[in-house]
Amino acid sequence: MNHEYIRAQLKEAFIQNLIKFLRATKAFLDALSESGAACVSRATAIKFLLARKFDVARAHALWRQHEATRRREGLNKFEPFEDPLKSELETGKFTILPTRDGTGAAIAVFTANKHFPTQTTHQTTLQGVVYQLDVALQSVDTQRAGLVFIYDMTDSKYTNFDxxxxxxxxxxxKGGYPAKLKKVLIVTAPLWFKAPFRILRLFVREKLRERVHTVNAPQLGLHVPRASLPKQLGGLHEPDHAAWLEHCKNCFTNNLQNAKLDGVIDEYVISNHIPPIKPQNGIIEHEGACDMTSDRATRLGDNKTDMHISGDPPYTCDPSPLRHKHGYNGDTKARHINSGDEEDVDISTRGTWSSGSVSPGLSDEECGGGGAGAALSPAALLARVRELGRRGLVAEYEDIRARPPHGTFHNAKLPSNLAKNRYTDVLCYDHSRVLLSQTDPDDPTTDYINANYVDGYKQKNAYICTQGPLPKTFGDFWRMVWEQGSLVLVMTTRAVERGRVKCGQYWPLAAAQRAVYGDFAVTTEAVEQEDDYTITHLLLTDLRRAQSRRVWHGQYTRWPDYGVPGGGSAQPVLRFLLLVRRAQQRALHELGDAWAGHSRGPPIVVHCSAGIGRTGTFLTLDICASRLAAEGALDVRGTVERIRAQRAHSIQMPDQYVFCHLALLEYAVMHGYLDSADLAGFDDENEEESE
Structure with a gap:
C-alpha cells in the first residue's frame, strides 16, 4: 500500500476536520454571546459540542437546557468543603470509579442503600452528583467515550428510593448535561421497583430507552468488564472514594485559582482536567503525571497531583483540556492552537470499523453488520458473485483465513481451563469471552467457559458463540444461559455425527423428563420434530433461588460437520433462521416490562461442535439478512471479518463462506429483493472437492 498516499489522505482529513472544529467552536461561542449568556471558556464550549457531535444548534440547545437545570435545582454555587454538601459527598452514595468500561466510558455508581430521602434535600444530592461528574468530564476521554451510570439497588429498601x-x-x-450517556444499568432491582420503573421509562426518548437495562450482578459482565467493577458489584476492584474526593478538592481549588488569574469566571467549569488515559481491560492507566505547558501552568507553578491509591492507578489533574494521545484507529487527531499552546485534540471524527481491528467498544448503532467494505445491494452482490465465481470466493476466504488472530487466548490456556475446551485448537478470545459468576472465591478460573460475545446488526453482544457443551461443563453452560438472560438456544449440530460425539446431551430428550446440572434443573416440556430441525421447549430452574424461566431450543439436524446444508437449496436453513427470530420475539414479548435492554432481546446462544464453522455461518446469515431488511444492502465479507474478530476462526471452511453468498442471494429472491439469481457458470473450472 502507498504510505505517501495514506499520509496525504490523513493530512487532508486532519485539515478538513480542524477547520470544522474551529468553525464549530467559534459559532458556538458567538451564539452564546448573541444570546447574552455569560462568557464561557473555549474548553466549556468544546464539552457541549462534543456531547452533540459538533452540531452547533443542538449544542446550543443543550447549553440552554443545562443552564435552566442548574438554575432550577440550585447547582450554580457549590460549597464542597462545608455542610451539607461536604457530608453528602462523604457518604459515598455516588462516586466515579477510577476504571472504565470496554469502550473507554467513565463509570459512575449511585448506591441506593446509602441514600435516605428524609435526611437530605434534592438540591444537596444533585450537587454531590454534578460536582463529581464535572470533575470526571474534564477528561477528554470521558468527553469522547461518554458515561455509564450504574444505579445499584442491591440490599436497598423502599425507604431508600426517591x-x-x-x-x-x-x-x-438525558438532555441537560454535556456528557454522552452511553448506558444506565439498574442492578438487582427489587420487585417493588417495577411499577415506578415503568413510569420512569416514559420520561426518556426511545433511543435512550434502549440504553436503560435492568440486570442482576452477574449480567453486568454484558456491559462492563469485571476488572472495571467494584467488589460490591461482583468485580475485582476496590475504589478509594476518599482519594477520589481529595482529587476533586484539588481540582476544584486549582480551577478557582485559574479563574482568578484568567479574569474569566466560567460558572460551569468547577474543576480541572483529568489526564489522558489508556483503558486496558477496563482499568484506567495514566500516561504520566500532568504536563503543564501553558502560560497558566507557568503562572501557577508545578501543580502536579500524585495521589496513588494502593493497588490502583492514581487520580491526577491535567489543566490541558484537550490533550489526548492515541494512535490512529478510526479517529482523526488535530492540533489546536489555544492561547499559544499546541494540544492534541480528538475531534471525534470516528472512522469505520476496519477489518483486522478488534473493537469491543462498538455501540449498538456502530454494529452495522459489516466491516470496512461497502455494503452492496442484492443486485450488486449477484454481479460480484458472478464475476468472482466459486474459485474467486474461495480465494477471498483464504485471504481472510490467513490473517493472524485478533486477540489473545490466555484464559483459555490456563491449566485449570484447558479441560473445559472441547478442542485444544479452538479457544476463545480474552477480549470478548463470556464471564461466568465466580463460584469459588479462591478459584478465579470458575468464571471460564469457552464462549464469546459477538455483535449483531446494530446490537452489541447479540449472540453468544460457544462450543457444544461437554458433560463436565453442562452446569457451566446452563449457568451462562441463566446469567445472560438468554431465551433462545440454537444448535446446528447433531450430538453424534459419523460415529463421533460432537456435543454432549445437555438437556432431557423426552417430554416430561427432568435433569439436574449443577445448580440448575432442566425440564423438557414439549418436543416438535420436523424433517430438518427439532424444537424443544425447556423450563430452566435456578435451584438456589427457586426461580424458573422458559427457554426455546432449536436444533438444525441436517447440517454436516465441515460442510454446508445439502439439497441444492438454502431454503430449509433460511426457514429455520426465521423460526429462530420469531422464537426470540415471542419470548421477548412474554417478558414484557421485565426486559429493559435492547429491543431485540438478550443474547441468542448459538453452538455447533467447536462453535466456529456452522455457528459462524448461521450468524453471518442472520446479521446480513437483518441488514438487508433494514437497509436493502449487505456486506458478507465485512460481516465474516467482524465475527472472526470476536470469535476466532468463525466460518471454518471455504464452502461455508461460499454458501453464505449463495444462501443470501436465495434469501433476496425469496423476499422480493431480486427477481431471480442466475448463477450459470458459477462452478465452471471449479471442480475441487470441499474440505
Whole structure:
C-alpha cells in the first residue's frame, strides 16, 4: 500500500476536520454571546459540542437546557468543603470509579442503600452528583467515550428510593448535561421497583430507552468488564472514594485559582482536567503525571497531583483540556492552537470499523453488520458473485483465513481451563469471552467457559458463540444461559455425527423428563420434530433461588460437520433462521416490562461442535439478512471479518463462506429483493472437492 498516499489522505482529513472544529467552536461561542449568556471558556464550549457531535444548534440547545437545570435545582454555587454538601459527598452514595468500561466510558455508581430521602434535600444530592461528574468530564476521554451510570439497588429498601430524585437525575443526564450517556444499568432491582420503573421509562426518548437495562450482578459482565467493577458489584476492584474526593478538592481549588488569574469566571467549569488515559481491560492507566505547558501552568507553578491509591492507578489533574494521545484507529487527531499552546485534540471524527481491528467498544448503532467494505445491494452482490465465481470466493476466504488472530487466548490456556475446551485448537478470545459468576472465591478460573460475545446488526453482544457443551461443563453452560438472560438456544449440530460425539446431551430428550446440572434443573416440556430441525421447549430452574424461566431450543439436524446444508437449496436453513427470530420475539414479548435492554432481546446462544464453522455461518446469515431488511444492502465479507474478530476462526471452511453468498442471494429472491439469481457458470473450472 502507498504510505505517501495514506499520509496525504490523513493530512487532508486532519485539515478538513480542524477547520470544522474551529468553525464549530467559534459559532458556538458567538451564539452564546448573541444570546447574552455569560462568557464561557473555549474548553466549556468544546464539552457541549462534543456531547452533540459538533452540531452547533443542538449544542446550543443543550447549553440552554443545562443552564435552566442548574438554575432550577440550585447547582450554580457549590460549597464542597462545608455542610451539607461536604457530608453528602462523604457518604459515598455516588462516586466515579477510577476504571472504565470496554469502550473507554467513565463509570459512575449511585448506591441506593446509602441514600435516605428524609435526611437530605434534592438540591444537596444533585450537587454531590454534578460536582463529581464535572470533575470526571474534564477528561477528554470521558468527553469522547461518554458515561455509564450504574444505579445499584442491591440490599436497598423502599425507604431508600426517591422517585422524584431519580426522575431529576435521569432528566438531567438525558438532555441537560454535556456528557454522552452511553448506558444506565439498574442492578438487582427489587420487585417493588417495577411499577415506578415503568413510569420512569416514559420520561426518556426511545433511543435512550434502549440504553436503560435492568440486570442482576452477574449480567453486568454484558456491559462492563469485571476488572472495571467494584467488589460490591461482583468485580475485582476496590475504589478509594476518599482519594477520589481529595482529587476533586484539588481540582476544584486549582480551577478557582485559574479563574482568578484568567479574569474569566466560567460558572460551569468547577474543576480541572483529568489526564489522558489508556483503558486496558477496563482499568484506567495514566500516561504520566500532568504536563503543564501553558502560560497558566507557568503562572501557577508545578501543580502536579500524585495521589496513588494502593493497588490502583492514581487520580491526577491535567489543566490541558484537550490533550489526548492515541494512535490512529478510526479517529482523526488535530492540533489546536489555544492561547499559544499546541494540544492534541480528538475531534471525534470516528472512522469505520476496519477489518483486522478488534473493537469491543462498538455501540449498538456502530454494529452495522459489516466491516470496512461497502455494503452492496442484492443486485450488486449477484454481479460480484458472478464475476468472482466459486474459485474467486474461495480465494477471498483464504485471504481472510490467513490473517493472524485478533486477540489473545490466555484464559483459555490456563491449566485449570484447558479441560473445559472441547478442542485444544479452538479457544476463545480474552477480549470478548463470556464471564461466568465466580463460584469459588479462591478459584478465579470458575468464571471460564469457552464462549464469546459477538455483535449483531446494530446490537452489541447479540449472540453468544460457544462450543457444544461437554458433560463436565453442562452446569457451566446452563449457568451462562441463566446469567445472560438468554431465551433462545440454537444448535446446528447433531450430538453424534459419523460415529463421533460432537456435543454432549445437555438437556432431557423426552417430554416430561427432568435433569439436574449443577445448580440448575432442566425440564423438557414439549418436543416438535420436523424433517430438518427439532424444537424443544425447556423450563430452566435456578435451584438456589427457586426461580424458573422458559427457554426455546432449536436444533438444525441436517447440517454436516465441515460442510454446508445439502439439497441444492438454502431454503430449509433460511426457514429455520426465521423460526429462530420469531422464537426470540415471542419470548421477548412474554417478558414484557421485565426486559429493559435492547429491543431485540438478550443474547441468542448459538453452538455447533467447536462453535466456529456452522455457528459462524448461521450468524453471518442472520446479521446480513437483518441488514438487508433494514437497509436493502449487505456486506458478507465485512460481516465474516467482524465475527472472526470476536470469535476466532468463525466460518471454518471455504464452502461455508461460499454458501453464505449463495444462501443470501436465495434469501433476496425469496423476499422480493431480486427477481431471480442466475448463477450459470458459477462452478465452471471449479471442480475441487470441499474440505
Amino acid at each position: 422517585y422524584e430524585l431519580s426522575q431529576k437525575i435521569l432528566t438531567m443526564l
